[in-house]
Amino acid sequence: SAVISQKPSRDICQRGTSLTIQCQVDSQVTMMFWYRQQPGQSLTLIATANQGSEATYESGFVIDKFPISRPNLTFSTLTVSNMSPEDSSIYLCSVAPTGWETQYFGPGTRLLVL
Amino acid sequence: GQQLNQSPQSMFIQEGEDVSMNCTSSSIFNTWLWYKQEPGEGPVLLIALYKAGELTSNGRLTAQFGITRKDSFLNISASIPSDVGIYFCAGQLEKAGNMLTFGGGTRLMVKP
Numbered sequence: 001s002a003v004i005s006q007k008p009s010r011d012i013c014q015r016g017t018s019l020t021i022q023c024q025v026d027s028q029v030t031m032m033f034w035y036r037q038q039p040g041q042s043l044t045l046i047a048t049a050n051q052g053s054e055a056t057y058e059s060g061f062v063i064d065k066f067p068i069s070r071p072n073l074t075f076s077t078l079t080v081s082n083m084s085p086e087d088s089s090i091y092l093c094s095v096a097p098t099g100w101e102t103q104y105f106g107p108g109t110r111l112l113v114l
Numbered sequence: 115g116q117q118l119n120q121s122p123q124s125m126f127i128q129e130g131e132d133v134s135m136n137c138t139s140s141s142i143f144n145t146w147l148w149y150k151q152e153p154g155e156g157p158v159l160l161i162a163l164y165k166a167g168e169l170t171s172n173g174r175l176t177a178q179f180g181i182t183r184k185d186s187f188l189n190i191s192a193s194i195p196s197d198v199g200i201y202f203c204a205g206q207l208e209k210a211g212n213m214l215t216f217g218g219g220t221r222l223m224v225k226p
Contacts, residue, residue, distance in 0.1 A: 001159070042202060042216045043157070058213075092156050102147060103204075103214060105156035 002027055002097045004106035012112045013083055020079045021109045023093035028073035031096040033103065034066070036089045043092065049076050083113045117141075120203055120217030127193055128225050135220040136187040137203035145206040146179050146186035147214070152199045160201075161188070183208075193224050 003026040013019050023032065034046040046066055047057045055068040069077045080087050090110050094103040120137045127133060137146070145164055149157035161172050163179035163186060170177055177188045186205070190197055203217040 004156075042218050043204075044216075045213060048213070102145070102159065102162045104159055105149075107154075108156045110154075 002029060002095050002104050004093060004095060004104060006091075006093060006106040006109050008109060009107065010110035010112075012114060015084050015113055017083055018079055018081045019083065019111060020077050021091050021093075023076045023078070023106055025074045025095050025097075027097060029095040029097045030073065032070065032076050033094045033096075034068065034076070034078045035092040035094065035105075037092060037108070038089045046078070046091075080111065083111075085113045087111065088113045118203065118205060118215045118217045120220055122220055123218065124221040124223070126223045126225065129193060129195060131193055133190040133193055133197070133222060134187060135201060135203075135222075136185060137205070137217045138185040139205065139215075140184065142183045142208045143186075143205035144183075144208050146177070147204045148175075148177050148186070148188045149202045149204060150199045151202065151219075157202055190222075193222075195224050195226050198222055198224050 005024045007022045032049045035043045036046055037043050045058050046061045047055045049055045049068045049070040051070050051073050065081050067079045090108040092105050092108045094105045096103050118139050147162050148160045150160050151157040161170050161177040166179055166183045167181050168179040174191045200219045200221050202219045204214045
């Protein structure tokens with residue numbers, strides 16, 4: 001497994017602003033993922049952020065809205081840009097340390113956009 | 115997107131009862147994972163299944179990878195109040211690389 005931390009744990013933001021969420025892992029991992037969990041819903045994959053390559057976005061998510069950085073094997077950031085109330089969600093990072101499909105999740109960042 | 119049907123959506127049971135939930139799909143999966151999410155937390159991996167027919171236990175939890183590779187179930191025996199949370203199944207589709215598809219979740223409530 002892996003120990004994953006996220007910052008901030010929660011935030012309240014004004015519409016039109018941007019927020020950058022950090023994900024830190026206690027070991028080197030190639031595969032890292034960003035998910036969104038809207039209130040009362042399941043998890044939806046935003047993008048895959050593997051170190052050494054550009055992030056791959058899922059349908060409905062674009063780089064201009066959710067730019068991702070992956071500068072090394074233990075760290076990634078997700079920015080939620082030009083926020084609107086519809087972006088109010090929990091944002092979660094996950095890692096797959098063994099290279100299998102087994103993913104471990106961080107505690108999440110709870111975002112409220114007013 | 116791919117459909118992964120999880121049922122029931124919610125359960126309200128008495129402490130000590132056994133619980134069963136399942137996920138089904140029309141597609142074939144290579145991996146099944148079961149997670150538990152408590153309020154204010156991220157999902158925590160409970161059990162991972164990698165082979166059709168595999169039956170794995172983790173304490174009072176037992177999960178199986180369906181023989182058809184299109185379903186999985188999770189059983190909780192002798193439920194206790196701390197079992198409360200949302201349980202998610204997740205599967206890795208045969209042709210979807212490392213992407214996980216999540217079920218809609220089963221909200222479990224346990225009455226002491």
